[in-house]
Amino acid sequence: xxxxxxxANTLRSKNCDPFYTTFDIFFDEEFDYLKLKNSNILxxxxxxxxxxxxxxxxTGIYYLDNILAIKITLIKTIPSSEPDCKDVFGSHQHIMxxxxxx
Amino acid sequence: xxxxGILSFVNHIPLNLDINSILKKAEELDIDYxxxxxxxxxxxxxxxxxxxxFNVANFKNNVRPYIKFALKKKIxxxxxxxxxGGDSQLEECVNAINELAFEDxxxxxxxxxxxxxxxxxxxxLINKGYKIKPAVKTKFLKNHIGINDIDESEHIVSxxxxxxxxxxxxxxxxxxxxxxxxxxxxxxxxxMFHKFDKGLSAHLGKVLECAGLALTPGDPSxxxxxxxxxxxxxxxxxxxxxxxxxxxxxxxxxxxxxxPYMEKNPGGYLDIASAKYTQxxxxxxxxxxxxxxxxxxxxxxxxAKIKGYRTISIFGIREPNFIDVLDDFIKQIRNNVKKSDxxxxxxxxxxxxxxxxxxxxxxxxxxxxxxxxxxxxxIGLLVDVIASxxxxxxxxxxxxxxxxxxxxxxxxxxxxxxCATRFAPPTxxxxxxxxxxxxxxxxxxxxxxLFKKQIMNIPYEKN
Numbered sequence: 417x418x419x420x421x422x423x424a425n426t427l428r429s430k431n432c433d434p435f436y437t438t439f440d441i442f443f444d445e446e447f448d449y450l451k452l453k454n455s456n457i458l459x460x461x462x463x464x465x466x467x468x469x470x471x472x473x474x475t476g477i478y479y480l481d482n483i484l485a486i487k488i489t490l491i492k493t494i495p496s497s498e499p500d501c502k503d504v505f506g507s508h509q510h511i512m513x514x515x516x517x518x
Numbered sequence: 519x520x521x522x523g524i525l526s527f528v529n530h531i532p533l534n535l536d537i538n539s540i541l542k543k544a545e546e547l548d549i550d551y552x553x554x555x556x557x558x559x560x561x562x563x564x565x566x567x568x569x570x571x572f573n574v575a576n577f578k579n580n581v582r583p584y585i586k587f588a589l590k591k592k593i594x595x596x597x598x599x600x601x602x603g604g605d606s607q608l609e610e611c612v613n614a615i616n617e618l619a620f621e622d623x624x625x626x627x628x629x630x631x632x633x634x635x636x637x638x639x640x641x642x643l644i645n646k647g648y649k650i651k652p653a654v655k656t657k658f659l660k661n662h663i664g665i666n667d668i669d670e671s672e673h674i675v676s677x678x679x680x681x682x683x684x685x686x687x688x689x690x691x692x693x694x695x696x697x698x699x700x701x702x703x704x705x706x707x708x709x710m711f712h713k714f715d716k717g718l719s720a721h722l723g724k725v726l727e728c729a730g731l732a733l734t735p736g737d738p739s740x741x742x743x744x745x746x747x748x749x750x751x752x753x754x755x756x757x758x759x760x761x762x763x764x765x766x767x768x769x770x771x772x773x774x775x776x777x778p779y780m781e782k783n784p785g786g787y788l789d790i791a792s793a794k795y796t797q798x799x800x801x802x803x804x805x806x807x808x809x810x811x812x813x814x815x816x817x818x819x820x821x822a823k824i825k826g827y828r829t830i831s832i833f834g835i836r837e838p839n840f841i842d843v844l845d846d847f848i849k850q851i852r853n854n855v856k857k858s859d860x861x862x863x864x865x866x867x868x869x870x871x872x873x874x875x876x877x878x879x880x881x882x883x884x885x886x887x888x889x890x891x892x893x894x895x896x897i898g899l900l901v902d903v904i905a906s907x908x909x910x911x912x913x914x915x916x917x918x919x920x921x922x923x924x925x926x927x928x929x930x931x932x933x934x935x936x937c938a939t940r941f942a943p944p945t946x947x948x949x950x951x952x953x954x955x956x957x958x959x960x961x962x963x964x965x966x967x968l969f970k971k972q973i974m975n976i977p978y979e980k981n
Contacts, residue, residue, distance in 0.1 A: 499904050
């Protein structure tokens with residue numbers, strides 16, 4: 417078992433406008449990428465639990481085989497700069513994904 | 519024209535320390551335009567609402583070497599400026615360029631295009647039945663925008679597409695300075711003006727918009743160079759520290775967007791699902807295959823409304839006995855606020871909002887923190903109060919401070935104060951806090967209608 421953080425080249429989160437957070441994961445090794453892709457560990461049900469959101473807040477989970485990349489986008493529960501928003505750029509939301517083992 | 523070259527930088531990011539040597543190298547390149555984004559809502563609704571931006575000295579310093587370069591090489595600049603890109607920020611940035619013209623002794627003729635939307639114009643569009651719908655489905659945005667919502671916004675801007683810039687390129691000018699604009703539109707405009715493919719133009723814009731962030735290692739303070747030809751785009755770094763690789767360019771193509779293949783823009787989508795990237799040499803990537811898919815024209819409107827007035831306070835907590843009970847202690851403070859004579863007439867979540875962020879424990883993720891059971895050595899406690907007026911906000915924050923300082927807890931050793939107070943006075947009045955009450959798409963056939971253009975000679979005499 418490996419954690420995503422131990423094999424991803426890049427794992428980032430970022431607002432894409434104040435209402436969405438989008439995550440990009442890039443791999444160097446096709447083996448790791450395919451293993452994670454085929455495991456189906458990154459599914460709406462489990463990701464929504466990790467982030468305390470409803471499944472329908474996840475707007476997409478995309479696999480980009482040609483560049484060994486995965487993108488996940490979700491609608492924020494608290495948009496950027498609304499009261500109690502703790503990350504106005506959404507740039508530090510990756511930890512729960514980073515710790516996923518596969 | 520067989521190809522067109524663009525030098526790109528981000529004008530709100532402080533200059534790279536190697537800027538002089540980088541621009542010396544750039545002199546060897548075929549550059550037709552310098553394009554630079556300086557607007558965006560990443561910084562939240564505050565600057566839009568308050569009409570402010572980062573200190574304009576930053577902008578002035580950042581654009582100085584690029585404008586000199588453009589004048590020397592006789593190339594046009596296309597800059598969006600002022601973060602939120604409303605009229606007050608646009609004026610301030612144009613003033614800064616005016617000062618540069620005096621200081622560096624040059625003359626310019628520019629087209630200034632406002633990105634601020636006239637409330638009167640917008641109301642009349644609504645009255646005429648123009649369609650406006652939320653750009654995102656969320657309970658934070660109304661389905662219908664009415665006259666009230668427009669009045670309640672402090673300022674409303676719209677991301678102009680490439681069209682108003684293309685129109686201005688017909689003028690006899692040295693450059694274009696815009697308020698709020700679509701980042702990629704700044705790059706699409708010169709490409710489309712010179713009749714290059716719209717899909718490739720948009721893809722080039724997407725790759726160049728954040729300058730050196732699309733290179734590896736990513737550093738947006740470095741400029742980037744890109745060119746468009748009939749059937750491809752080509753991108754490379756200028757400085758020695760970064761490179762363009764297939765990974766860096768293709769990954770930037772999906773940066774900050776919800777869908778990696780499609781990006782919604784005014785008048786259509788950028789579709790890069792069938793884009794192909796080739797490593798041309800060790801620092802150059804060529805991309806082909808991006809398409810533009812036409813859609814009915816829409817413009818995004820962005821409006822900021824005052825949510826309340828903010829007061830903050832910061833404390834350090836090192837005492838383990840206090841750390842042990844802090845969660846319950848904070849609950850007790852919330853209850854005491856509700857019960858107090860001063861505040862019981864107000865409703866939480868309506869008249870006021872209180873956040874306690876425990877940095878060192880779960881400041882970033884709150885209850886979602888995966889390692890909640892680890893006991894921290896110390897906690898940085900941020901108290902954030904937003905209330906319907908500044909007095910209520912300050913009073914609430916002071917009340918909370920006193921509770922934090924003096925109220926007893928189990929096994930307390932420190933009877934002279936429960937925590938380390940970072941500032942005196944302990945409460946810091948931040949002023950208005952804003953939120954986006956308008957983040958909507960306006961259906962409109964004329965891409966120019968909302969955006970006022972003015973041709974100006976620089977330097978002009980300052981008042």
